[in-house]
Each structure stands twice: as structure tokens, then as C-alpha cells.
Amino acid sequence: MELSYARRGSGEPLLLIHGIGHRWQAWEPVFDRLAAHHDVIAIDLPGFGKSALAEPGPDGRHTIERAVERIAEAFSGFGIERPHVAGNSLGGALALELARHGHAASATAFSPAGFWTTRRETAWAVGSLSAIRATTFAPAPVLRFVTGRPAARALAFGLIFGKPRELDPALALGDTLALRTGKGFLPVARGARHYRYSGATGVPTTVAWGTKDRILLRRQFEQAKRLLPDARFEDLPGCGHVPMNDDPETVSRLILETTGAVGE
Template structure:
């Protein structure tokens, strides 16, 4: 699950991303990201380093208190992910227990395949940079001015970076396209993958706007 914080050296991070694009032979690609990845997508858009950016519940539009809440919840999930995998498998296999375990991150956790839930828990457990990123991101706020098409889409049932933060995103990014993701939580790719795909394609101009 993407962390809600952001490294303090954003110029260095975005420069590294641009170098990565070049290494893969990508010239100003379309980008999309969720939470931390959403913030990075917006920063790249502000640089004009991409052709378009889709940000799903992006970091950078919350108060200090809201950010502490997000990091606390994600830290608790990371601690829980350290349970032995057989225990996690039994936990995720029971619909009621899966809702209890993942309901803060997903609005519809039972739509997620069991193996995907285990893979997410494993990734969160093994995220060695989690604490460093969380510490570095405590003072982050997005203040860029994108020069390319941007969509900001927010899950209406987001409990990590709550939907009310979308109002601030609308204020700071008046030229962007702002969309609601009805019934989706913080990680909408699992809650409604078809909707998320259509939002991204609409930003790129490939699909319906």
C-alpha cells in the first residue's frame, strides 16, 4: 500500500524519475499514481516532464494533523503485516475479518483476490524505506502549477487521506480536472479498477473524458 508521506528532496526525486524515463527510452510519458505516487505524478506535471498526470487521492493536500493520522494508520497496518503468513492467509480468507483488517484502506476489501491481499501485506512488511519516507514527508504540501493535463480523482470513502481534502486540491489546482470516485477507498485500483482505468485513459486523451 503506498505511503502517504513524501521525501523532502523532491527535486532530487523528480530528477531521478526523469533519468529513469530516459533510461527506458520514454519521452514525457503519461503518468498515474496513488497517494505518494499521486504526489509524485503532480510534481512531474509541474515540471512539464510528462505528457499528462492522473493523481488518485494524492498526498500533499492535508493538514499536519491529517497527515499524522494517515501515517499512524499505515504504520499500524505495517505492524499487522508482520504476522506470520499462515495467520494472514486465514485472516484474509474470512470476509468479516478481511473487512476488519483492510477496511481502513479499501472500501471493498472483499473484491480483492486473496493472493493480492497477501502480496500487498508482504510488500508493506518489506518496505524498508517506510519510516524514512514517513519522517521526511511530515512537512510536505503540494504547491506546484502543472503545465500539462492533470486529473485529480478522490475516493469518496477514503479513510486515510479523507475525501474532504479534495476541496483543497480543487483550490490549489483550479485548471485540473477533478473527479469523485464514488464508493472507493484510499486505494481505488482494487475497489473499482474499471473506473480507475477509465479516469486514466480520459486524462491521456485515449479514452472518454
């Protein structure tokens, strides 16, 4: 299947993968910094942004494993074989899985899904995002009012971002509408409920977690350390669940340090 994407820069390929309910523009704050060093491809996952929802797997579910297959199948269309991969949330899990399956030269994961230790943690993450999505069905004038005012953004986006007041209003409105219209949200959320990450990536890997992440809780960071003992781990001070807006400089630096570690 074809994926919607944006592409800039030159050099070794770097694939960027957003989280559930988001779109490729999640990476806009770091795109040009990364494109100064890499051929950067930011995709819309199937069922999000402008990408069509993919067919489910044989079991009728939209699982992480199925998404990995779909993304890897798209590589030939991009003219790439084994890119560096960075992802956030669901995209972080996909970055790690692509590496584990031999499809990535390096992996950088920001608050990756799949390290929850209890069903309650899973329910909290899915429930919180579902509640946020429910608010996106408010009338358009309400959405423009909320996304256009710092105090209102702090209330509406405080669960997701560490610095919601600093969000670009146009980007915030676009993300809100993308969350509302994403056909993949419900099937992908259902398919990921029972997902747990396991196994080594076998490539340079960085896992970073925002100190203000209120979606995937900090204890999952500790679980990631136990399951990926060979990875590099970094705190993201002041960052929420989606750190690219909160601290684009640090996010860019960690990705570039990880891609630069290949062959060392």
C-alpha cells in the same frame, strides 16, 4: 539507479506509480485495460517492491523532490522522455510533481498526498499506515488466514479499500508482505511529513478521490480544488484510498480520458 517494473502494451508511454508501502502490482486490476491503449510501465518506487532504497538527498532525507529526480532519471533506461503519468497516494503526488517539473505529458492523481491542511491530518495519514504496517509482522499463518477470508479482509483492509471483501486473496497477501518488507516505508514517511503540493501542472490533469477514503480525508480533496483550479476533479463513489481494486473500470476510464486530452 534501476527501478523494478512491469511493462505491457504499445502506444504513447504511460507510467504508473503506486503509493507508500505498495508495489507495482497495485495497478494489476487496470493494467491490461490501459495496455490496450498505451505502452504501460508500472514501477516499484525506490525502497518498495523489488527496487532498492535510493540514496537520500544532500540533507539526508528521502523527500518527494528526491523521488521525482530518481524517477525522471529512470526515463532514459525505459526509452521514454515525457510519459503520461498516473499515481495513487504518494504516487499521485509524484505524478503531479513530475508534471509540474515538465516531465509528464499528462497527470492523473488518485487521492494524492500533499493536500493536508493541518499537522493532525498528516499525523493521521502516517499514523494509520504505520499502524497497518505493524499488523503485517504477524506470523505467516495468521496473515494467510486474514487475507484468505472476506470477513477478515474487511477488518484488516477496511481503512485502505472501499471493498476489501472483494480483494483477491493472493494479491492481498502479496501486498501485506510487500508492506512489511518495504525498506523505504520509514524514511519516505519521515521525508514526506512536511510536504505540501503547490504550483500548476501545465498539462491535462485529473484528480480523483474515493468517497470512502479514510487515509487522506475528503477535506483534502477540497484543498486540491483550490490549489489546482485548472484540473478536472472527479468523485469515486464507494472507493477507498486505493481505488484501482475498488473500481478498475472507472480508474481506467479517467486515466485514458486524461491521456486523450493532450493536444485537444
